[in-house]
Amino acid sequence: MNLYPLGRTICNFILFPIYQFKVIGKENVPADGGVLLCCNHINNFDPEVIGITSPRPIHFMAKEELFSVPILGKILPHINAFPVKRGFSDRGALRKGLDVLNAGNVLGLFPEGTRSKTGELGKGLAGAGFFALRSNAHIVPCAIIGPYKPFKRLKVVYGKPISMDEYRQNKASAEQVTEVIMNEIKQLILAHK
Incomplete structure (x- = not known):
C-alpha cells in the first residue's frame, strides 16, 4: 500500500504553517522521465520539505538504521524509501x-551523505555522479535555504536540469560529475540567499 500521498498531505499540513515555504523553479522539474534530484542537507526535515514542494513523488535512500526503528521502519517502504548502508559502496542500494x-521516477539524493552541522554546503560523495552517468535521468539541482526557524520563510529552489552529454563524452569520473552538481547547488544558494 502506497502511503506517500497521505504522508505528503500530513507533512504539508504540519510543516507549511511553521516554515511558510517559498518555492522557486518548480517548473524546472521535468514532468516525466527519470529525474535525479540532488539537494543540500541542512536539517532532518529536508526529505519531507522536498517531498511536499516537489511537483512529483520522490523515492529516497534512507540510512539502513532507520528501518530498524519500531513503527517508522514499517512505514518507510510505503513512502518510497529504501535502505542504504552508509560508509561504503552498497551495490544493492x-x-x-x-x-x-x-522506471521514469524521481530519485531524491543528498549528495553530502549527511546533514551539514554548520549549514554550509559540504563535499558531495561520488554516488550522485554515479547515478548521473549511469542513467539517462534529468539531473536537477535543488537548494533548501534556511535556517529552519518557526514562522520564518524557508526557501526551496529547483534549478534547471544539468546536461550530462559533455561529461559522458569526456568520460568524466563520478567524483568530477558530483563536483559539478554540488557547484550548481552552491550557485542556487548564493543566488537566492
Whole structure:
C-alpha cells in the first residue's frame, strides 16, 4: 500500500504553517522521465520539505538504521524509501536507485551523505555522479535555504536540469560529475540567499 500521498498531505499540513515555504523553479522539474534530484542537507526535515514542494513523488535512500526503528521502519517502504548502508559502496542500494530512475521516477539524493552541522554546503560523495552517468535521468539541482526557524520563510529552489552529454563524452569520473552538481547547488544558494 502506497502511503506517500497521505504522508505528503500530513507533512504539508504540519510543516507549511511553521516554515511558510517559498518555492522557486518548480517548473524546472521535468514532468516525466527519470529525474535525479540532488539537494543540500541542512536539517532532518529536508526529505519531507522536498517531498511536499516537489511537483512529483520522490523515492529516497534512507540510512539502513532507520528501518530498524519500531513503527517508522514499517512505514518507510510505503513512502518510497529504501535502505542504504552508509560508509561504503552498497551495490544493492545503487541498483535500486538505478531501477527507480530507469522506471521514469524521481530519485531524491543528498549528495553530502549527511546533514551539514554548520549549514554550509559540504563535499558531495561520488554516488550522485554515479547515478548521473549511469542513467539517462534529468539531473536537477535543488537548494533548501534556511535556517529552519518557526514562522520564518524557508526557501526551496529547483534549478534547471544539468546536461550530462559533455561529461559522458569526456568520460568524466563520478567524483568530477558530483563536483559539478554540488557547484550548481552552491550557485542556487548564493543566488537566492
